[in-house]
Amino acid sequence: MSGISSLWQIRYRTDAPKDLPDNPVLQTLLKHHSVRAYLPDALPAGTLEAGIAASSSAATSSNLQVWSVVAVENPETRAKLAELCGNQKHIEVAPLFLAWIVDLARLERIAERAGKGSEALDYEEIFLMSTLDVGIAAQNAVTAFESMGLGTVYIGGLRNHPEDVARLLNLPPKTVAVVGLCVGRPDPSAQNGYKPRLGQDVVVHRERYTSANEAEGVAAYDRVADAYQQEQGLAPRAWSETVASRVDSYHGLSGRHVMKAVLNRLGFALK
Ligand SMILES: Cc1cc2nc3c(=O)[nH]c(=O)nc-3n(C[C@H](O)[C@H](O)[C@H](O)COP(=O)(O)O)c2cc1C
Incomplete structure (x- = not known):
């Protein structure tokens, strides 16, 4: 290809x-395709450093640089993380796990050393901005790793138990691990394909937003996504039904509907 x-x-x-x-x-x-089957081989020297240099090179809101990343190679810590993330085995196998952190603690310390307050950190706007910056940084690393022939998969399961993750990774208040990333050499004997995406007629709005032709575009995508499922030997399913079930009730959030209270306890006031 x-x-x-x-x-x-x-x-x-x-x-x-x-x-x-x-x-x-x-x-x-x-x-791009997510990789969930890895060889346990160690990564070549310089891999992490090159990936993070790509992250550091990404744009960052107001140059605040509000992200940190915890690089976990220790097998026992990875096993514990795998459990906390809903028993995702690939976390145990891939040699590197990156926990991407919204880090307002560093800004708070910097402000304190400068003799300033840090009231602005308590506002939801800063949290929203920080999660966006973390995502942008993480995705640059993903592209960098993929350019080196490595595979990755994001792990949103890292938000299943944010307080346990915080304890395990020694995260201070005003920090939260928002997403994880497995990095490793793909196991060539067990790879999934390239998952199709919604057509540009559905996601691109020219000049003004419209959903006029959306139903048609989504129906076309349902057929494409179903064909992909079957090619992969998976159960047939209409994408739109799957995602509709996912948002039908808070149960689709896999226990994460309590996130606001969890974030408050982790030191984010979210005013
Ligand atoms: C923020 C985020 C969180 C994700 N969390 C998980 C996860 O916990 N476990 C997993 O196996 N895949 C996870 N994924 C991968 C998605 O399932 C995957 O990207 C999507 O199905 C599209 O497939 P593709 O990446 O192979 O194209 C996550 C992706 C993103 C962007």
């Missing part, structure tokens, strides 16, 4: 527009 047009075809299962730009960065991005 190579060339931007064939990668487009795999991602959307529609013909690519003519004259798409094509370069190695675009190809790396379009080839």
Whole structure:
């Protein structure tokens, strides 16, 4: 598989527009797929450092640089994290686990050393901005790792038990691990494919937002997603039904509906 047009075809299962730009960065991005089967091999020297340099190079709101990352290689800690994240075995197998942290504690310490207050840190706006910055930083690392031929999978399960994670990783108040990332060499004997995505006719709104043709676009995607499921030997399913069930009630949040209270206890006032 190579060339931007064939990668487009795999991602959307529609013909690519003519004259798409094509370069190695675009190809790396379009080839993304989560990896959940890893070889336990250690990562080449410099892997973590190069990945984090990509994160550090990302844009960051007001240059506040509000993220930290805890790099966990210790197998016992990874086993404990696997359990806390809903028994996700790949966390135990992949040699590196990155816990991405919204870190307002560092800003608080900096303000304190400068003899200033840190009232602004208590507002929801800062938390929203920080989670966005963490996501941007993490995704740069993902692309960097994938460009090195490594595989990754984000772990939202890290938010299943944020206070236990905080204890395990020695996180101070005003920090929270918002997402994890497994990094490792993909096991070539057990790889899933490239999951199709909603068409651009559904997600791109030209000049003004509209949902006029959405039902049609989603129905087309349901057919594509179902075909992918079957190719992967998985049970047939309509994507729209799956996601609708997911949002039907707070039970779809897998116990995380208590997040606001948890964040308050971790030191985020969220005013
Ligand atoms: C923030 C975030 C959290 C995720 N959490 C998990 C997780 O806990 N476990 C997992 O196996 N995959 C997780 N994923 C991976 C998604 O399931 C995956 O990206 C999605 O199904 C699309 O598949 P693809 O990445 O292979 O294209 C997460 C992805 C994101 C962006």
